[in-house]
Amino acid sequence: MDEVDVHYGVHHATEPDEEQILRELYGEPDAAGVFPAARLISAAAGATEMIDEARKSLGTSGRPNAITKEYASRHGDDFLRAAWCDMAVTYWARHSGNADAVLPGGDRAYTPWHAEDFRNVGRWHAGTTASVDQAKPGDIVFFDWGATNTISAIDHVGVVEKVLGGGRLQTIEGNTDDAVKRRVRGSGVIAGYGRPAYGGGNWTEDMVRKLPELSKGDTGEHVESVQGLLMARSHSEVRMTGTFDDTTEAAVKAVQRWGGVEDDGIVGPKTWPVLLRVH
Incomplete structure (x- = not known):
């Protein structure tokens, strides 16, 4: 599957609406093509803050x-x-x-x-x-x-x-x-x-540790993020409703199988990196 690397902002051949969905989820990319989500993930590592502090001096x-x-x-x-x-x-x-x-x-x-x-x-x-x-x-x-x-x-x-x-x-x-x-x-x-x-x-572990575990029946903004990421992974059947329904669960399981993790339909510390493609 072709991919967009969200962490590094490197754009490979994309599926038709992937970049649009990423823009809707994370805002406009910067001049280097890095989405705000990627900047936040990088910041979790601490190097960004270290450099910013040095610049202040x-x-x-x-x-x-x-x-x-x-x-x-x-x-x-x-x-x-x-x-x-x-x-x-x-x-x-x-x-x-x-x-x-x-x-x-x-x-x-x-x-x-x-x-x-x-x-x-x-x-x-x-x-x-x-x-x-x-x-x-x-x-x-x-x-x-x-x-x-x-x-x-x-x-x-x-x-x-x-x-x-x-x-x-x-x-x-x-x-x-x-x-x-x-x-x-x-x-x-x-x-x-x-x-x-x-x-x-390990910035990946630090980042996903802060994200909630989600499963069928859950609702809210984090569920919308999951659904948007699933849509960006060619699951056009999913809609950003904010409700973790049967369709969302089935798509999560498919992405889990693609990513080589247990297909239990639960979005947790092993599945978030697959959805974000930072593994």
Whole structure:
């Protein structure tokens, strides 16, 4: 069956009315073709909030500043005027609700220790060109100006905003020229990066855990969403009535068989990903 990938906004050949139904359910897609539902799913992972928080700090400069003052309030006044690139990462992680994911060893102002934290939890990736091209927005990237790729020699840190290819990353960094700025960095100075376990490491599970279990007889907006998704999966016999009726149940069972899950007619944590095509 041809498909639209709702999560990534990648459009393959669609069934005649699939995109129209997705628009009705989730609103107009953005310039990249990503539906609002996909943005919400991505946000569940936490990387979106982390990057948004870093963007809010763009232009912050000098010291002490809001970032160093907050860090010093927890760890002492010596940090008010200290190098603050990793304090910025700590600040963004805390303010975006991602402290556990981004700071596996707790608050950090010393970059080698922060990189070690990621290595200790098995979430460290080397700074080779091939590896850097596999980075993702929200990853925490560490730099070694001496190009040794040695954790103990790390000098600086930032957050990945965009992967540019060819071993290059667009980043947001604190304490670069004593300010928060965007930079473009190449693999030659990238010692490696840590991959935070945003959303506990499995955004699909986190997302579907928040969705209700639905079955025959249920009513409401979530049932309408199920029916709209079924219509987008070529079940034109279904109507968006908001009532989980016999026709809806039969269509759910058909989609479950197609998706390789138990065809019990219940829309739960195993069936939502099939309907959303995020499995």
